[in-house]
Amino acid sequence: EIIDATGLHVLPGAIDDHVHFRDPGYPQKEDFASGTAAAAFGGVTTVFDMPNTLPTVENAHALAEKHAIAAAKAHVDYGLYGVLGETSIDNVAALIEGGVIGFKLYMGNTFGRIPTPSTGAMLEAFEAVAPTGKRISLHAETNSVMERREAKLRKAGRIEPLAHLDSRPEVVAIEAVSRAAILAEWTGARIHILHISSAGELRPLAEGKARGVDITGETCPHYLFLSTDDYSRCGGIIRVNPPVREARNQGPIWAALVDGAIDVIATDHAPHAIEEKMRRDIWTVDCGFPGVETQMPLMLTAIAQGRASICDYVRWSAANPARIWGLYPRKGVIQVGADADIVVVDLGRRWTIRDRDLHSRGKASPWDGYDVQGLPLHTIVRGRFVLKDRVLQPGTCGWGRSVHSIQTMPPPKPANVQQTTTAILSSGTRT
Ligand code: NCD
Numbered sequence: 001e002i003i004d005a006t007g008l009h010v011l012p013g014a015i016d017d018h019v020h021f022r023d024p025g026y027p028q029k030e031d032f033a034s035g036t037a038a039a040a041f042g043g044v045t046t047v048f049d050m051p052n053t054l055p056t057v058e059n060a061h062a063l064a065e066k067h068a069i070a071a072a073k074a075h076v077d078y079g080l081y082g083v084l085g086e087t088s089i090d091n092v093a094a095l096i097e098g099g100v101i102g103f104k105l106y107m108g109n110t111f112g113r114i115p116t117p118s119t120g121a122m123l124e125a126f127e128a129v130a131p132t133g134k135r136i137s138l139h140a141e142t143n144s145v146m147e148r149r150e151a152k153l154r155k156a157g158r159i160e161p162l163a164h165l166d167s168r169p170e171v172v173a174i175e176a177v178s179r180a181a182i183l184a185e186w187t188g189a190r191i192h193i194l195h196i197s198s199a200g201e202l203r204p205l206a207e208g209k210a211r212g213v214d215i216t217g218e219t220c221p222h223y224l225f226l227s228t229d230d231y232s233r234c235g236g237i238i239r240v241n242p243p244v245r246e247a248r249n250q251g252p253i254w255a256a257l258v259d260g261a262i263d264v265i266a267t268d269h270a271p272h273a274i275e276e277k278m279r280r281d282i283w284t285v286d287c288g289f290p291g292v293e294t295q296m297p298l299m300l301t302a303i304a305q306g307r308a309s310i311c312d313y314v315r316w317s318a319a320n321p322a323r324i325w326g327l328y329p330r331k332g333v334i335q336v337g338a339d340a341d342i343v344v345v346d347l348g349r350r351w352t353i354r355d356r357d358l359h360s361r362g363k364a365s366p367w368d369g370y371d372v373q374g375l376p377l378h379t380i381v382r383g384r385f386v387l388k389d390r391v392l393q394p395g396t397c398g399w400g401r402s403v404h405s406i407q408t409m410p411p412p413k414p415a416n417v418q419q420t421t422t423a424i425l426s427s428g429t430r431t
């Protein structure tokens with residue numbers, strides 16, 4: 001098939017290593033077909049789906065069930081995460097055998113009520129995964145204490161809950177990133193810090209990297225473009241875990257992307273049905289919103305405004321995630337040949353995001369009404385048009401394949417107990 005790309009740009013398809021497609025379990029929010037269709041419209045050719053579905057992906061059986069669903073419905077390629085928690089430490093080998101792309105460990109509470117492991121269990125979990133070379137993605141935030149505070153506020157019937165509701169201080173994220181980095185260094189585990197929301201998390205991330213820990217970081221468009229100033233405009237729609245922070249955090253997060261401290265732009269695409277986002281009682285609104293379709297237009301708009309270069313963007317959206325997850329150069333670069341994963345974008349196209357036009361089932365996002373510049377026109381997955389002239393191509397449901405079979409991670413890193421001990425001691429004496 002031939003297209004005329006005069007005046008357009010050809011980029012590697014984006015790899016979004018953090019989406020929640022809710023399948024199986026929550027069809028009112030999303031399923032694999034609607035989620036991967038939204039990805040195709042967003043120029044995303046590979047997604048990694050999170051394991052907080054029903055049942056939780058914590059054993060080989062649940063994983064096999066999700067593989068069957070994804071293989072039947074996906075329009076784009078995908079990887080599936082397995083949960084790493086106290087009840088699944090013994091399932092690591094079976095989950096790898098069953099084809100996970102990596103592991104997800106929840107240090108804080110999240111949608112789906114997955115128990116958070118103690119530090120001791122986390123150490124054991126890291127020890128179990130380290131020799132396999134697989135990477136562990138972390139929801140690095142401890143919010144149980146804050147939930148107690150929230151519950152008290154709620155009981156007291158605060159009339160302006162929003163300002164209090166998501167005022168979880170970033171120190172709980174900073175502490176979690178630091179703890180994860182120490183355990184990773186001690187055990188040799190590879191880790192990926194998901195949804196970095198605050199400037200404070202950048203220091204333990206950079207210090208870990210400087211000490212040679214295999215630690216990578218990701219942020220999402222909402223931490224770059226939104227802040228607590230947007231609560232009044234968005235209401236409950238903007239509720240997300242971790243919460244958006246004060247605007248002063250945005251500059252340092254951008255700077256960390258540009259200088260390479262943060263490696264990846266992902267979306268934490270977390271759709272909920274409109275009723276679940278619009279509840280009168282703001283305390284019960286589900287956290288998260290869709291993002292897989294709007295990431296590229298939002299980021300390209302910032303690129304057009306001169307925040308960074310298009311090469312920077314391709315590093316964050318495609319090349320770096322491909323390298324981090326062992327998919328490079330099969331993914332994350334412009335391949336010439338039958339296997340190409342590419343997106344053809346019109347960088348000059350100005351348009352307005354409308355929630356009702358999103359292809360996700362979650363039709364409530366903070367981006368409704370945003371004027372953006374840059375539109376994916378054609379999305380090609382392994383050489384086949386999935387999106388052509390903004391039309392989802394017939395017969396592409398089920399074209400997506402799991403990328404675990406092409407993943408090659410480097411040999412496991414050795415544990416470094418001695419160096420960790422020294423680092424902990426020296427950071428202790430620095431204060
Ligand atoms: C996510 C979800 O809904 O699954 N929600 C969110 O606010 N980010 C869970 C998560 O990423 O922790």
Ligand code: ZN
Pocket residue numbers: 110139194195241242
């Ligand atoms: Zn999370």
Ligand code: ZN
Pocket residue numbers: 018020050268269270
């Ligand atoms: Zn998430």
